[in-house]
Amino acid sequence: MESTHPDVERVLFSEADIKEIVGRMGAEISRDYAGKDLVLIAVLRGAVVFMGDLMRAITCPLAIDFMAVSSYGEGAKSSGVVRIVKDLDMDIKGRDVLIVEDILDSGLTLNYLMKSLSHRKPASLEVAAFLWKDVEGRETAVEPKYVGAHCPDEFVVGYGLDFAERYRNLPQVGVLKPEVYS
Ligand SMILES: O=P(O)(O)OC[C@H]1O[C@H](OP(=O)(O)OP(=O)(O)O)[C@H](O)[C@@H]1O
Ligand SMILES: Nc1nc2[nH]cnc2c(=O)[nH]1
Numbered sequence: 001m002e003s004t005h006p007d008v009e010r011v012l013f014s015e016a017d018i019k020e021i022v023g024r025m026g027a028e029i030s031r032d033y034a035g036k037d038l039v040l041i042a043v044l045r046g047a048v049v050f051m052g053d054l055m056r057a058i059t060c061p062l063a064i065d066f067m068a069v070s071s072y073g074e075g076a077k078s079s080g081v082v083r084i085v086k087d088l089d090m091d092i093k094g095r096d097v098l099i100v101e102d103i104l105d106s107g108l109t110l111n112y113l114m115k116s117l118s119h120r121k122p123a124s125l126e127v128a129a130f131l132w133k134d135v136e137g138r139e140t141a142v143e144p145k146y147v148g149a150h151c152p153d154e155f156v157v158g159y160g161l162d163f164a165e166r167y168r169n170l171p172q173v174g175v176l177k178p179e180v181y182s
């Protein structure tokens with residue numbers, strides 16, 4: 001039996017689901033980036049857990065770097081303004097960059113990052129998103145090349161994803177009980 005946090009109402013992706021998804025993504029990326037100069041860029045803080053798993057599921061040589069961008073603050077709604085809190089340490093010019101994100105929701109974060117990083121002239125620039133909230137009727141400016149799973153249009157936590165900085169350490173992805181959000 002999986003242990004579940006008492007604040008979690010429903011588990012959407014179990015540890016076994018996550019393992020299977022990340023393994024599949026790692027195999028695809030390993031195949032596509034063989035012989036290339038791969039740099040994984042994780043978006044802090046949400047993507048750290050996925051990054052840790054994904055990089056170990058990739059078999060080709062790679063480098064890692066981090067950027068910190070935040071638009072959700074403490075709540076469950078985007079402020080609409082993306083803020084760079086920490087920039088890359090590495091020069092990505094001419095390298096094959098793959099942005100690693102936990103979730104693509106409104107697309108605001110990734111749209112901003114893709115624009116900002118493309119100015120630095122990488123050889124290629126793609127996105128690996130663990131979850132994609134591709135809500136019907138909503139256009140997203142970014143189409144991730146690698147998608148772990150489609151996510152229902154609900155605010156999810158766990159596996160790096162927080163609510164007011166909590167729940168990032170849950171090993172599953174789930175939805176909290178309504179009383180926790182209020
Ligand atoms: O597609 P969007 O609507 O822009 O939402 C996705 C972003 O929101 C969350 O980050 P957040 O800004 O909350 O910061 P965090 O990673 O530190 O939790 C999540 O980790 C993604 O980066
Ligand atoms: N924790 C969390 N952060 C998000 N950022 C954008 N969408 C979400 C979501 O569903 N959950």
Ligand SMILES: [Mg+2]
Binds near residue numbers: 043044045046047
């Ligand atoms: Mg994030």
